Amino acid sequence: MYVSVLTAGTAALLFTVWKLIVHLSAQRHRQTHLGGGQSTAAVPKLPHTLSHLPPPSLSPSLPGPPTLPLLGNMLDLTRDHLPIHLTTLARRYGNIYRLYCGSTTMVILNSSEVIREALVKKWSDFAGRPPSYTGGKVSGGGWSISLGDYSKGWKAHRRIVHSALHRCTADSLHSVIEKQALHLKQVLLDYRERPVDLSEDFTVAASNVITTLAFGKSYEKSSAELQNLHGCLNEIVSLWGSPWISVLDSFPLLRRLPNPPFSRLMKEVARRDELIRDHLDEVKKGGGKEGGTLTASLLQHLEETSEETAQKITLTDTQMHMTTVDLLIGGTETTAAWLSWTVAFLLHRPEVQTAVYEELFSVLKGQYPQYSDRHRLPYLCALINEMLRLRPVAPLAVPHKAKRNSSIAGYFIPENTVVIPNLFGAHHDPEVWTDPYSFRPERFLEGGGGSLRALMPFGGGARLCLGETIAKVELFLFTAYLLRDFQFLPESPEELPDLRGVATVVLKTKPYRVIVRPRAQ
């Protein structure tokens, strides 16, 4: 009896809460679809945190899914494989729609046309990064290139690093990657056709390219120093993406409560900073005189004169430190994940491996390619483009922020709105790509209908990936070397890799094993 009264009471309470949620969310939904002049008077008076209504300045007709009180569209943002979910919403709400999260309004862009309008055509309106409590904690107070907001100081920082990267890669990039590709070949030969998970080997190869460029060092997979560095960088990326931590950005009151994952994140950030400080101190001890590395190059050109004010801007120690973090995080997991995706798709379509191998062999007569050979290797380039389209490894880029009132596709976008370029969605837009979910490298061959203009895996405009050039040479040389020397086979015909993957900040494959068979040369 007691139980049934309790159950009935609980059911009544749940029903009332549910009614309230449905009522409010229907009202909210109606409001966002009303014409201008929407009145907040129609909304019941709720405490501020409960009533977070769309800012009245946002175009009222910007479409979007219904919202829940307090949560807004938070549940949409916690969905498994967010890029696929946002792309599904685009089919219903169009190529530009809005989501609410706490007091933040987000505008999601899902086609290359609207992404290009925001990031390239109106780059100065949308070059900002949203301030975030946790982002500040992992970026030394917002001093990294990737998370720093757009300002004169940020612009000078990016330009100084861009020039230093250009100087230090101009002569050596090809040979640095070539060395790692040959080292990777030896590692794969040593497996002697045992089924293996290659993800760690790809991470080591990509990481060694960056550490060689940044401070002139490369590591074996078993090196404690490398394990230490990657252990903490991976932990930071995965902890930072966890809902226990991102909730702190939207709900400041929660920052006062104990939060063990956040404490762990802070410990990993401290460990990362100590490791990087050691490396930078080593290069500094030599005064950066030995040259060749990014750090040495930066030490020699720490300043630039602002175009706008003619004032000298000097890079601080924190900015230099965060540059190394930017390159390590931006340049390791991305390239490694892309290589894992490529092998996974090739296991599904072995005839593509054969076609690339035959092209390499007939054009280069057994030689290894140079990056300058790419124009003679159209099928290899088509494979690379198709993989960048199907699995853009930074599927939602990095959030942008409107620096001033502006517009996209005719919708008014107020200052401070968060703008998410859904690159995954743009690359699966059925208006642009025939059969967008199929793996068809041929679409990028002449007359195949693939559009290089609609391909935006590196973003665009002022925030274009800083490592785009390095990444393009890496993807080309690593893929060419791997497919020239090896055939990739599934562990068994029934065990082909999953092609959906796991989406965090980086879109990764689920673990899978592969047999690597050397080609008879």
Ligand code: HEM
């Ligand atoms: C397959 C490889 C890669 C892909 C697909 C990729 C993609 C991207 C994307 C989409 C962004 C965000 C652009 C935006 O905010 O609109 C980005 C930013 C960035 N990437 Fe990459 N990236 C790759 C490799 C690299 C490499 C090798 C490095 C370093 C050597 C790097 C360093 C960075 C940095 C520092 C940023 C921040 C730029 C800024 O905020 O101004 N990335 N990347």
